Amino acid sequence: MIVGRLIDYLMAAAHQVARKRMRVFLTALGIAIGVAAVVGTVSLGEGIRYQAVEAIKEQSDLTLIEATADIRGGAIQLITPAKIGELDAIPHVAASSAVVREAYATKRQTYLEVVGVDPGGIGDAIRPKYLKGESLAPGSRQAVLGHDVAETLQRYEGVRLGDTVPILIRRYDEDGMPVDEEVGFTLVGVLQERDDAFDQVMLIDRGVAQELRGGEAAFDGVLIRVDHPDAVFGVVDGIKGLGLTARGAFQQIESVNRLMDVVVLILAFFAGVALIVGALMIVNTMVTSVFERTREIGITMAIGASPADVVYLVLAECLYIGLIGGVIGDLLGVAFSGAINTFGKPFIVAQLGDTFSTFADAEITLITPGLLVLGMAIAIALSLVSGLYPALKASHLNPVTAIRTGV
Amino acid sequence: METIIEAMHLNKAYNDQVTALLDVNFAIGKGEFVALLGRSGSGKSTLLNILGGLDAPTSGEVRIDGRNVDFGDRKALIALRREAIGFIFQSFNLIPALTAQENVEYPLLFNYHEKAARRERAADLLATVGLADRAHHYPREMSGGEQQRVAIARALVGDPLIVLADEPTGNLDSRTRDEIFDLMRRVNRERETTFLIVTHERELGKRTDRTIELLDGSVVS
Structure with a gap:
């Protein structure tokens, strides 16, 4: 009509x-x-x-996203095993692996961004390719260096594959005075250049990182591999929906x-x-x-x-x-x-x-x-x-x- | 005879000074063929516009088919024009962009008829006025007499109770004038449509059922 x-x-x-x-x-x-x-x-x-x-x-690894803890409405959304389960349930999440993030310094004061990973589960998430050496052995004090940071350490500290990377971890005694503990990591691998944040980090075993931190079982983030580039923003929305922050190469696109x-x-x-x-x-x-x-x-x-x-x-x-x-x-x-x-x-x-x-x-x-x-x-x-x-x-x-x- | 138009104490003044109508009273029966006579300026057109709901009287009442016309109710006036009244104008006033057939259909567009029904009805009426073969001609391709026939068909298309014609033969030569007049008379007899025809020609008045004559805004006979 x-x-x-x-x-x-x-x-x-x-x-x-x-x-x-x-x-x-x-x-x-x-x-x-x-x-x-x-x-x-x-x-x-x-x-x-x-x-x-x-x-x-x-140029970048678009399908890799890291979900990190966030403060929402005054409460910290921690990465708990339950949260990891929820993240895995987001459609198009192909793999995920929880990580611990730390900042260490070497004995000669080279700043190191450290990611504690699960050597078993990390492969599917970040798909590492090795320029030299091999992956971490679970539970050991070994390290894999990103391309750029490996070059820096080699140039200024002479650290090569098989050498030990000397790390000082600062602790405080009963009187509140700083005490540095020296921990050595054996360099077992160097990653190929990726043009992302992993060029700048040192990967170590997650359990070791938690232990050095004082035995805390919490995680700082979850590395997530999305199954298709077109699904990335959907997964990002899913992560945000869980009250977490998403970071990754997609932010450049944003x-x-x-x-x-x-x-x-x-x-x-x-x-x-x-x-x-x-x-x-x-x-x-x-x-x-x-x-x-x-x-x-x-x-x-x-x-x-x-x-x-x-x-x-x-x-x-x-x-x-x-x-x-x-x-x-x-x-x-x-x-x-x-x-x-x-x-x-x-x-x-x-x-x-x-x-x-x-x-x-x-x-x-x-x-x-x-x-x-x-x-x-x-x-x-x-x-x-x-x-x-x-x-x-x-x-x-x-x-x-x-x-x-x-x- | 059943009364179809009733004018009671109609007054119309423009700007509170010029008086166009002064206490006009008359009644027209259903199926009557009436001439409204008067010189130019006697208020004929004003009266016609008021009866057709196009203009409002300053005071007084109009009854169409037993019902009071509420001149303040625009919707009711539109409905009155759609359902009860057909207009014929002196200068034909067809829409130049439309063919004869489309001109006849045109009022039904606002009456929300189905397209097929509109077409059929318009074709019937064009046949009635003897212009079936001119259906797809544009107004500019037709003579004045033909245009006025189309206008008559258009006035009849909504099946109105009353056709109000304002000097319908004023722009035509005498032979065509008679044709048009006869056509209206025939429609009046066949369909029992009431006609009120404004004219200043006394001679035409003699060929109607009766005449109402206006002088300076008042009915004199």
Whole structure:
């Protein structure tokens, strides 16, 4: 019934639109240029976002997430065995392993970030690849070094595979005076370069770390391996839902997204200024159109149309302008986006320098279906909003005077 | 005879100064074919607009089909125009963008009829006014007489009780004028639709059931 009414209005409006094809086309072009500007600039923003995110995915271990304890509502959410069970139950979690985090210093005051891991369970979570040596033996004072920290220790302290890494652990005696205890870890392996935080850490056995800490059984975090890159943000939400904090390479993507959201919004805003011009053109066209048809509107009301009917008839005409403007705008936007890609890319790549050389081979603009739908929606919404004033003006005409004095 | 239009003590003043209607009283029976005579400025059009719910009287009452018209109730006035009244104008006033068929269908659009029913009804009425073959012509492609026939079909499409015609033959030559007049008379007889026709031509008045004459806003005969 309602659809039928809508079709009726659209059919009636179609006759009016068909009579003034040129005027409708030119007005729609005004909106189309605005939409094209928005689609083109947003496609550039989205393209750069896409390339940046792809680069992060390629360069980092995206599917590795660490869930850590967090303070929520004044209470610390500890990593308990029950919590680990809940984490494992999150869909797309392929493997998990609880860890203990410590900060040690060597005898020569080299700061070491230490992760106590379960040598049996850690393999699936962080998928270590060894440059040299092998993995930890459970329960022993052995260490595996990340790539960068291994290089540092070798250069400044001469520690090589098979050597002992001397660690000072600071304790306090009964009088509160600091006492350093020396503990030696045998270096049994060095990891390959990963381009993430594991390049900077020393891995030791989890049980040993807890023992050195004074026998506490608590964990500081859980390393989680997600089964697919696309599932990462879902798992992150799951972790946050449990009251824990999630950290990992995905945070870089979050930062890129946050930055690009702002950039795209600002670009779209300036491009959108053209839309204001387009909207004013519609207001102008429709006010003229209503004025020209004053008598016709009066007759329409005399033969039974309510003011609401008149509003819908005028808005139906605007809908056509919006539809035409949206389609042309999307097409122009795609063309605009292609032009940025062809002519703008060499310039942008030259300005960004070698760091972004990956852009040179890729499309720097990205047109998504969503973007085209957005362009269409903007055109339609804007034309309906612009039509509101002329439509209300038309509906307030007095039929008697409209018929007598109308042109 | 059953009374279908009743005007009681109708007064209409513009800006509290110009008096258009002064204590107008009359009644029209169902199926009557009545001419409303008077010179220009005598208040004929004003009276017609009030009867059709397009304008409100300053005071007085109108009864259509036994019911008081509430001029303050916009919805009721719209319903009155949709259901009880058909308008015919001097200058035809068809919608230029629509074909004859679509012009006749047009009022039904606001009466929320199904499309198929609208089409059928409009086609019937175009046949009644003798324009079945012109259904898909636009107003600009038709003569004045043909346009007025389309307008008559449009006025009848909602099956109104009353057709109010404002100088329907005013823009036509004498031969076409007679055709249109005869057509309205025929519709009046066949369908028992009440007609109130505003005209300033006395001669036409003689061919109606009766005349109501206005002079300076008052009924003189």
